[in-house]
Amino acid sequence: MAPSGRQAGRPQPRLARALGGSRSAVSAPAVHAGARSGAGLGAVVKRVTHEPGYVLHRYDWSESSVIVEAFTRAHGRVALVAKGAKRPSSNFRPVLLPLQQLSLNWGGDAEIRTLRGAEWGGGQVMPTGDALLSGYYANELLMRLLAREDAHPRLFDAYAALVHVLASGQTEPLVAAALRTFELLLLRETGHLPALDAQTLTFAPLATDAAYRLVPEGGLRAAHADDGAWLAGAHWQALTGALADEAPFSATLQAVAQLPGDARASLRQQLRELLHYHCGVGTLRTRQLLMDIQALS
Known part of the structure; x- marks a missing residue:
């Protein structure tokens, strides 16, 4: 027995x-939709702002850019291209770290969206x-x-x-x-x-x-x-x-x-x-x- x-x-x-402090104190992200310039009828660009998320993984996309796999609260796992993130002067470079809560902005309607902004959410050390x-x-x-x-x-x-x-x-x-x-x-x-x-x-x-x-x-x-x-x-x-x-x-x-x-x-x-x-x-x-x-x- x-x-x-x-x-x-x-x-x-x-x-x-x-x-x-284990409960996430996050505000609802904003989602916007608008017609894409020069696109066919019905084509829409989706813009997401202030979305809480974490970097799960990142890998090279070009000489200066990376693909970020992020886990977000309202959109699940999303793939984002951070253009210029590998440049020393990039604002993305010191922010796109794992195990740190971020506030993410992105746009686009392709499978890999374009990261427009990322800010550290604070709260804990690495x-x-x-x-x-x-x-x-x-x-x-x-x-x-x-x-x-x-x-x-x-x-x-x-x-x-x-x-x-x-x-x-x-x-x-x-x-x-x-x-x-x-x-x-x-x-x-x-x-x-x-x-x-x-x-x-x-x-x-x-x-x-x-x-x-x-x-x-x-x-x-x-x-x-x-x-x-x-x-x-x-x-x-x-x-x-x-x-x-x-x-x-x-x-x-x-x-x-x-x-x-x-x-x-x-x-x-x-x-x-x-x-x-x-x-x-x-x-x-x-x-x-x-x-x-x-x-x-």
């Missing part, structure tokens, strides 16, 4: 501090060390699992909360709990997370003291004797309740942080297998980089 979950208690002071690599890991997940122009405002808020935790110098266990929380919310928002309060194939409710395993192709099922990773039904039920909370990141972070150490490690393994399956890779690049660095230290 699997051990039952621990009773949820009050948030620990360190956890409460980590949650402070994460360092393992926290920085954890941020790159989250960015890689978003790049692999999000389609372009598919808005996920709740996921954007969860990502902003994760960045806040990474930048605030929290302990390794709390950073790990924040990553598990983000992974759960990402899988749910993209439709890859089955219901965690019943067995997926039989719809049978979970017994609190029984063991269940999350598998990529079968969802949640009763654990087998040779399963190396599983959680008690009580743990899955606690996560279900937290994910349904009005503040899902805060509630799920608390639920994950309150799991016993072996249960947190087991959850990490099961979520990793599920993410790799849906990303279509054996190992994510940032995960492999982190393992290589740890092997050298």
